[in-house]
Every structure is written in structure tokens, then in C-alpha cells.
Amino acid sequence: MTRTPERADAAPAMRIASDFDRLSAFDDGRWDHNRHYHPLLLRSLPARRESALEIGCGTGEFARLLAREFARVTAIDLSPEMVRRARELSPGVAHIEFTQADVASCDLPPESFDCIASIATLHHLPLADTLMKLSAALRPGGVLLVLDLYQPRSAADFAWSAAAWPCNLVLRAWHHGRLRDPPDVRRAWSEHARHDVYPALADVRALGERLVPGAVVRRHLFWRYSLVWQKPAVRA
Template sequence: MYGLRYRDFAWNHNAHYHDTLLRHVPPGARRALDVGCGDGRFARRLALRGLEVDAIDPDAAALGLARERTPARLDVRYTAAPLSGIDLEPGAYDFISAIASLHHMPLGDALRRLDAALAPGGVLAVLGLYREDTATDRAAGLAALPGQWATAAGLKLGRLLTGVPDPASLSDMRVTDPQSTLHEIAAETGRTLPGARIRRRLYWRYSLVHVRP
């Protein structure tokens, strides 16, 4: 169980924003969907808040790890499938998350499907990756480096003091480079979900928040 706890608290670029995304869970939310759940870390965070969670990912090996790391008391149902391969019940979810997953699929189609699956007042919260294209992109990347170096140094010191393994040695995440720039993502989002809020984030990420009327 210690290994499970360590994995769920180890720092990485995506986990850095988990608390930010959780702040968008609407009051009274009961049911959630996590798209591209990987090893289930964020799905477990949602379930710990009392939500009934459907978590999907096309990587069956990752879902094997997710099931292994998820206590039976948590209400998480894992399905090995891409978003395009499942039928989403219209209006079924109060909260939908997609963390580092939408760059694997056509963005407009994915946003339309997820919007349709939201209940009225439901929230879609995305943490995405974008391709650097402008001087502003590169400046944001450079601004992230001091924080990344400081965090890495702190983790290294903690490992030396505690003997806890290096997070990199426990990582099962496979990374695919994004193809769309932040400008292209914002333009497609504006066409598909007018009014959705997009914000550039450190660590080569952006956030997208949409509330279904």
C-alpha cells in the first residue's frame, strides 16, 4: 500500500494541476467521467470526494495498473476504450475531466461529445498539451524551468533522506507530442464551445473550462 500512496502523491507536470481541476467540480456533483485516465490517479481523487467515476483509457496495460492501485472502497469503473469507442449517455455527468489526453484525438469532435455528455450546469475541465509555436510559448517554457528545477532538487533531497524510490523509476506514462498550437486549440474551442475559458499554464500545459448551460 505504501507504493500506491507514493505514486498518488509523487509530483509530475500533470499532477501539479490536479487540485486546480478539482476546484471546478460543481457543488452537489454525483457522477464524473475521466477521459484518458492512465493509472487512475485523478479518478481516485474524484472518487475520494464521493463521486461515482467512469474512467476510460485505450491502454489496457495502464488500466491494469489503475485497477491494482484503486482500493475496492472507491467507486471507480475502468473501461479500456478510446473516447470514440464508447457510447456516452447524453447529460449523464456532472463533471468531466481530460488530463493530457485530448491531443491524442480530433479536438472538435471530442469537445462536442463531452459537452453532450454533461448534465445542465455540468463542468468540463481539461488540462492539455500544446505545441510551442511563438515567442510567448517559448518564454512560458523558460519561465517553467526554475520551478521544475527547484521541485526536482527537493524531490532528490527527499529521496536521499527517506530512501523512497525515484518517481521516474515508477512511471508508466507514455508521452505523445502534441501537434496543435495553443492558438489552434483556442480557435477550435471557440468554434465548438463558445464561452469556454482557456488559460496558458506553466509546464507546457493549458487549461480549458466549460460549463454546460
Template sequence: MTPLSRRILHALDRFHAARPWDHNAHFHPWILRQLPTRVGSALDVGCGSGDLARLLAARAGRVHGIDADPAITARARESTPPSAPVTYTVADAPAGLPDHAYDAITCVAVLHHLPFTEALTAFRDRLAPGGTLVIVGVHRAQSPVDHLLALASVPLNIVMALLKNRGRRAARPVAMSARTRPADMTFSEIVREARAVLPGARLRRRLLWRYTLVWHRR
């Protein structure tokens, strides 16, 4: 990386630290569109503060969110109305996944932290017949298409940050207490391994450094 590239990246980091927005929440409406209008049960793996779990509760009879972080799971419980059909568990995936069948399973920006094939196998085995698995993940850029999409995501990211922070006072940059693990699998590797576990799975590269996977269990 050239000194100029490093300066540009540092400038972008400062810009977004002052104007934060949730890239993963941006995909929540898309996730809901992949699911039936009503489902009996849903599992959100890596639920974080519970934003997606609460959205799923509007169309599911019961929702179970799991996350490995006790503090953020406690925050999810505090932010969820007692009347909502949502429960949360502190657990590591895939070993700590509940041994139940679900009509919908979601997983957003978490899969690259897990053993890939083992996690997909666990999701498949817990999906009820007719159920839907929806994943939003991140991958390591390798191909020219990957790099073009990454380049196109930079101005989009800036525009989204400005729109979502419009009318707000600029926040002071906050240092991250922990670094997230970078993705080590390329998109082609993800497609190959995913389709070996989930035949017929639909995978697509997306803007904003993400890919999506949708699979329906017959």
C-alpha cells in the same frame, strides 16, 4: 537547434530521468478547485493509473475512468480500494466514451492524442446541464508568449523535481519504452476551435508546458 542547445536539453533529460515527478498530477488540486464540492457523477478521460479518478471519488457519487491502455487500466483497478465508487473501462476516446450524462468530465494531457473537435463535441454531449468540463492539455509553442512561458518553466521544473524528490535516493535513468505524441496544435488554434464547440469556454496558457480549459454547461 544549436549543438549547445542540444547538450542542454540532453542534460535536462538526464536530470529529470533521475528525479522524476508527475507534471500532470501537479494540476490535480487545481482541477478539483474548478468543480463543485459534491457532484453526482464524474468521467475521467485518459485516466491512466487512476490517481485523479480516486481524488474525484471523494466528491462524486460515482466515477468512471477510461483509458486505451489495458495494462495501465489494470493497474488503476489494483490501486483503487474496492469500496471506492470508481469503475474503469478500456476504451478509445471519443468513440468509446460511455453514453451517459456526467456532472463533471476531466481530461489531462490526453486531448492532443485525439481528434480535437470530435473529442470536445463528445465531451459536450455527455455533460449534464450545469456540469463542468475541465481539461489540462499541451500545445505547440509558436508565439513569443509561448516561448517565454516555456523558458520560465525550465527553472521551475528543476526546482519542483528537487522538492518532490527531496529525501529520496536518486533513481537511475530509465529509458522510455514509447514516445508520447507531441502536440501539433498551437494555443491560438485550440482557442478558436474550442470556442466554436464550447461557447464561453475559458482557456489559459500555463507554466510547465500546459494550457487549461474550463467550460460550464448551462
């Protein structure tokens, strides 16, 4: 994996990296909205499991799950501190390569990965360009796994959002023993969220139909959607 010239929005990328450097200190490995869907994503792994790539690996939990299934895992994150913690938390897992990098400025070799995963990362990137880049990096028969946030727009979106609140409180109380994060954690996430922009689910579906035909896009609780796409195999 080599680098290409830096993208034009380097300043936002630097800000995101700084945000997640700060947020890395608050990741205690316990339940959250993203971890809730790890099992769902793992159910869609491809049959061929030689190499996997995770975009926005954070402290490396999903990369370590992929490492149980794949011979090689490359995991990249924009935040140097997230990458440092991911390495620290992965002793003895030699077949994961954690790298500090920006997927927007990385040259991903074509048809190199059997699985590419991205969790709560694509909303920081140009969605159409990133989907095309990731789909090109998949081997035929490989699987793209995306879990990300969407902006509620429709009546159905708002109904799911309303249903998520009581479920969130119950699961947070069960796993964390409290209903809210500590004030310093809330401040850090609030500061980061000021710059976040999420796509509408309808836009995700439209892009999926155009760029990765056959992708399955599903709405989930906790303000998430999943996109799962298997790249067509080369015909003999």
C-alpha cells in the same frame, strides 16, 4: 457506456496503448507536471456531484480524487495495463468503475455526467470531434475540465516555456531528489513522444470559442494549458 465501431486510426491507438502499457511501470505516484495541476482542476468542480467521467485515467490518481466528491466515477483508459494498475491502487473504492476503452469508439450517453475530466489525453485525439462528444455527454450545468499540452508558437509561449525550465528543475529536485529521470524512463517517454502532436494554444482557444462558447482557456507553466467549461443550464 457502449462501444461504437472502431475508429479508422486503430493502428495509432494500438501504438499509444502499447506505449502506456510500458510507461505504467514507471508511474511511482510522485510529483509530475500533470499532478501539479490537480488542485487547480478540483477548484472548478460543479455544484451537482452525482457522476463524473475521466478520459485517460492512467493509474487512477485523479479518478480517486474525483471519487471523494462524486457518488459515481467512470474512468477509462486505452491502456489495459494502466487500467489494471488503477484497479490495484484503488482498493475499497467501490464507486469508481475503471474500464479499458477508447473514447473515440465509445458511445457516451448524452447528458449523463456532471463532470468530465481529461488530463494529457486530448492531444492523442481529434480535438474538435472530442470536444463536441464530451460536451454532449455533460448534463446541463456540468463542467468539462481539460489539462493538456500545447505547442509553443508565439513569443509569449516561448517566454513561458523558458520560465518553466528552472521551475521544473527545482521541483523535480525537491520531489524526486534528482534533476533527471533514470535512463529507461527517459527512453520510454522519448519513444512515445516521437508520435505526439500538440495543438497551438491559439487553435485551442479558437476551437473553444466555436464549440464550447464561454470556455476559459489558460496557459500554465510546464507546457500545459487548461480549458474549463460549464455547460449552460436548461432554462425553466
